[in-house]
Amino acid sequence: MRLRNILLIILTIFMIGCTFYQLKREINLPGTFQKMTQPQLDEKKTKSPFLKVHMKNGNLYLFDSWKIDEAKSAIVGNATLFSPTREVISKGQATVSLDGVALIETNFLKPSPASTALKIVSAISAVILTLLFISLPGE
Amino acid sequence: MVIVEGGKMNKIEVSMKKDEIFHLATFLILFLVISCKTFHAPPQYLPTAKQAQSDVYGGWIEVKTNKGNINGELIAIQEKRVFVADLRTLHEIDLEDIISARLVTYNPESSKVFLQTAEGIVFTLLLAGIPAMILSTGEESFEVFLWLLVSPVVAAIWTTPIWVTVGTGAAIYQSNLPIIDYPKKPIDAFIPFARFPQGIPPDVDKNSIRMKIPKKEMK
Numbered sequence: 001m002r003l004r005n006i007l008l009i010i011l012t013i014f015m016i017g018c019t020f021y022q023l024k025r026e027i028n029l030p031g032t033f034q035k036m037t038q039p040q041l042d043e044k045k046t047k048s049p050f051l052k053v054h055m056k057n058g059n060l061y062l063f064d065s066w067k068i069d070e071a072k073s074a075i076v077g078n079a080t081l082f083s084p085t086r087e088v089i090s091k092g093q094a095t096v097s098l099d100g101v102a103l104i105e106t107n108f109l110k111p112s113p114a115s116t117a118l119k120i121v122s123a124i125s126a127v128i129l130t131l132l133f134i135s136l137p138g139e
Numbered sequence: 140m141v142i143v144e145g146g147k148m149n150k151i152e153v154s155m156k157k158d159e160i161f162h163l164a165t166f167l168i169l170f171l172v173i174s175c176k177t178f179h180a181p182p183q184y185l186p187t188a189k190q191a192q193s194d195v196y197g198g199w200i201e202v203k204t205n206k207g208n209i210n211g212e213l214i215a216i217q218e219k220r221v222f223v224a225d226l227r228t229l230h231e232i233d234l235e236d237i238i239s240a241r242l243v244t245y246n247p248e249s250s251k252v253f254l255q256t257a258e259g260i261v262f263t264l265l266l267a268g269i270p271a272m273i274l275s276t277g278e279e280s281f282e283v284f285l286w287l288l289v290s291p292v293v294a295a296i297w298t299t300p301i302w303v304t305v306g307t308g309a310a311i312y313q314s315n316l317p318i319i320d321y322p323k324k325p326i327d328a329f330i331p332f333a334r335f336p337q338g339i340p341p342d343v344d345k346n347s348i349r350m351k352i353p354k355k356e357m358k
Contacts, residue, residue, distance in 0.1 A: 018255055021188040022316050023245055025331045050193045058340040059193055084343045086195050086334075086351070098218040102337035114252055114309035114315060118259070121305045125263045125298045132267060132290050 020112040027105055030098040034072045041068055048106035051075070056102045058084030061094060073098055176318050178243045179210060183353040185246035188317075196351035197334035199243045204236045212350035213242060216330050217338035224350040240321040244332045249314035256306025260299055267294035 036044070045066065049080030053061040053075060059082060079094040140156050180199040197213035200223055209232060211225035219234040261298060267290040330336050 001350075020248060020252060020313055023188040023191050023200055025244075027331045027336050048192070052195070054335065054337050055340060056337070058335060058343040061191055062195060064193070073206040082195050084181055084340070085349070105331070105336070109188055109192065112313055113148075114316075115306050117309045117312075118252070118255055121298075121301055124258060124301060125259065125294075128294060128297045129263065129266055134295060135286075 018115070020115045021109045022112045024108040024110060025105065026108070027103050030101045030104060033068060033075075033104055034098065036068075043104055044108075047108045051077075052105035052107075053079075053096055053101055054103040054105065055096075055100055057100070059089070060086070062097055063094075075101075075104075075111060166287075168245070176241070176315050176320075178241060178318070180243055181353045184351065185243060187248055188245050191245040195334075198245075198329075198332035200240060200329070201243075202232055202240045203238045204232060205238060206236060213329060213333045213334050214348055215335040215339045216326060221326070222333075222339060222345075222348075224348050226352070229345050229348045234326060237321065239327075240326070242319045242321075242329045242332060244319065246316040247314050247317050249310045249311070252306065252310040252313045256302055256310070258297045259306070260295075263294050263298045264291045267291040336352055 013018045032077055033041070038093045051061075051063040053063065055061070059102065061075075061079045063075065063077045063079040066075055066079070068074070069076050075094075075098070077094065078092065079096075080091045081089040081094065083089055176197065176309065178201060184199055186194040200211065200213040200221075202221065202223060203211045209223050209225070209230050211223045211230070214222040214224050214229060216222070221232045221234065221237065221240070223230045277318075321329065334348075335343075341349075
């Protein structure tokens, strides 16, 4: 019983590890967003919580929550507006017409294969330790 | 090959073993140094992958031209020219003048991979001894005492080489992930990581553009 508890603690410790990420960036024309179906937009929203909207005049809207309106002519949500020199112009609810948009940027995070590799080694170590504990005298 | 005679290891064999370990360690360090791509971004300039999702600046670029080297923030790539801003000015570089360029899109945090590898090695060795220590508090026995001594050694022999090899490979892989090299990759591959992927708008005053000032604490 004690051994089982110890094993559980060890496995838990090994499972706690940093996850390292890789970033995938996509640049889309506004037209691409207009053509997307609602499920496709929902998927993008889930994967990319932030949306960067590059305006034709060099300004940038950074949305931390967003949706495309029903007419598919504007992006609505909570955003910070930056100037071309990246000074903050305004913060709050924003409606951005797609007419003035140059490009829309989405960023996806994926766990890096480096994380997976270290987790596999952790699991191998846990197995080796388990085998060692099974050989422990008195258990 | 290690020869054990009468419970004692031959001195020459021990020395060879040490040499082998030393050579392996040197090889791994050299492999690491050669394989990890270097860059000279100021401290705190690069956001982590998570922070890059909401970072509003361009990536860090190092351009080698036939007139000298230029480092700074990638502002735009348009009309066969690369625009790079440093703290003083905005450089306009003709693509034909560029010998090579390296873009770093975010901080790979490869040092954390090293740290996790080191933690993995130490944890394995410590954990190998702990159960025997706990179980030996009630009834002391020679077997448990022996197990306490032997188990970390056995764990080290079986797990440390795996941790070192995979950890080194993982760190190299992670450090190279956010790097894009020109001419290995076309210059267009840099565009999504520019401050203005659409190009510098005509109304924007180019003289007002400076690189991102690295902050001590990034949100």
